[in-house]
Amino acid sequence: MAAPVPPDGWVSVDVRASALNGHDLWSLRGVGLTEADLPRTLGSDAAGVVSGTAEEVIIYPVLGEHPPETTEALDPRIAPLLSEHHDGTLAQKVVVPRFCVLAKPASLTFEQAAALPTAWLTAYRMLFVLSNTRPGDTVLVQGATGGVSTALTMMAAAAGIRVWVTGRTEHARTWALQAGADAAFEPGARLPERVDAVLETVGEATWVHSMRCVRVGGRIVVAGATSGPSADADLRRVFFHQITVVGARLGTVTEMRKMLQFVERAGLIPAIDSVVELNEAAVAFKRLEAADLRGKLIVRP
The missing domain is CATH 3.90.180.10 (Medium-chain alcohol dehydrogenases, catalytic domain)
Structure with a gap:
């Protein structure tokens, strides 16, 4: 060719x-x-x-x-x-x-x-542009081992944000802890407290859990639905708890440059x-x- x-x-x-x-x-x-x-x-x-x-x-x-x-x-x-x-x-x-x-x-x-490019740029936009979190806040990453999930875990930890992760297997949860997560839980587990933001790429299998885990006034940032796109929206919880749900698709050229700079400054591999x-x-x-x-x-x- x-x-x-x-x-x-x-x-x-x-x-x-x-x-x-x-x-x-x-x-x-x-x-x-x-x-x-x-x-x-x-x-x-x-x-x-x-x-x-x-x-x-x-x-x-x-x-x-x-x-x-x-x-x-x-x-x-x-x-x-x-x-x-x-x-x-x-x-x-x-x-x-x-x-x-x-x-x-x-x-x-x-x-x-x-x-x-795709995984880390998406994660950067989810975390630093859309999640409305800051150092000291807590985020829940649904899924432990995917490309976006791993990038979220590593960048959040480097930024001083407490990271909790869910994983289906003990091996996956151990991997997340090695990547920088502060704690790893089984899917659907009751968390010690509600989180400031949920970073969601799994979709149908984790959506109800995501809605229950975010604090009043918190955010759910969605960038995928690997387990399926249909989920119980639970609209009453959305408005009673004043939850913001926002979608993420990749990021801008400027965000890509900032992501690359962050990776270099933080020494992330x-x-x-x-x-x-x-x-x-x-x-x-x-x-x-x-x-x-x-x-x-x-x-x-």
């Missing part, structure tokens, strides 16, 4: 490492892609080198005519995720708008940097479950579907 040629205002990046996300699984199942879109190269996360240069970069995964800098500009109709309308990062080369190319943190390997070669991607997708991971799955072309 011929190497992609970047149009005006775009650049070509030699991919050194890419990361898998739940979004890739949904795409494989046909969500968001039609037969007319095929063939399509999947993948939205990558780190690499601008072709023909020594510029080491990390790719911002949201496309568009201009850099998205507001919540409205993150509307998926005008700012699609890389691989939705354009070929993605599970390749040796990828072309993206120039504004999507940001300097790779020098402290991270290409594999570590590739873990950041993204957790990597394993690294596979591109010809082993099918095996990696099966592991992603099984949801038995400890950090991100990295694909190296």
Whole structure:
């Protein structure tokens, strides 16, 4: 296959490492892609080198005519995720708008940097932009081992926020504690006290618990529904307890830069479950579907 040629205002990046996300699984199942879109190269996360240069970069995964800098500009109709309308990062080369190319943190390997764009940017927006929490507050992260959950745990701990996590297995809860959580509980467990914010990516299986665990006037920030999108809204609790429910989708270019700066200042190293070669991607997708991971799955072309 011929190497992609970047149009005006775009650049070509030699991919050194890419990361898998739940979004890739949904795409494989046909969500968001039609037969007319095929063939399509999947993948939205990558780190690499601008072709023909020594510029080491990390790719911002949201496309568009201009850099998205507001919540409205993150509307998926005008700012699609890389691989939705354009070929993605599970390749040796990828072309993206120039504004999507940001300097790779020098402290991270290409594999570590590739873990950041979707999961860590989403977590950064959930925690620092939308949760309305500050150092000393307590947050509950639903789910212990996913990419976003692990990023939330590590960043919250680094920011001086008390982190409680739920996990289905003892192994998962131990993992969360090692990642920086202050306490880990079984799903649905009664907590010692209500929390200032719940950071929710699981959905149907944890939603009732999330509603019961947040304090009066607290927030629930939702960025996913891996267990299903249908949940008991419990509207009476929402208005009686004055709970704010807010959705999160990735983040702006400025938030991506701030996230990268925070990671470097705090000395955080993204957790990597394993690294596979591109010809082993099918095996990696099966592991992603099984949801038995400890950090991100990295694909190296």
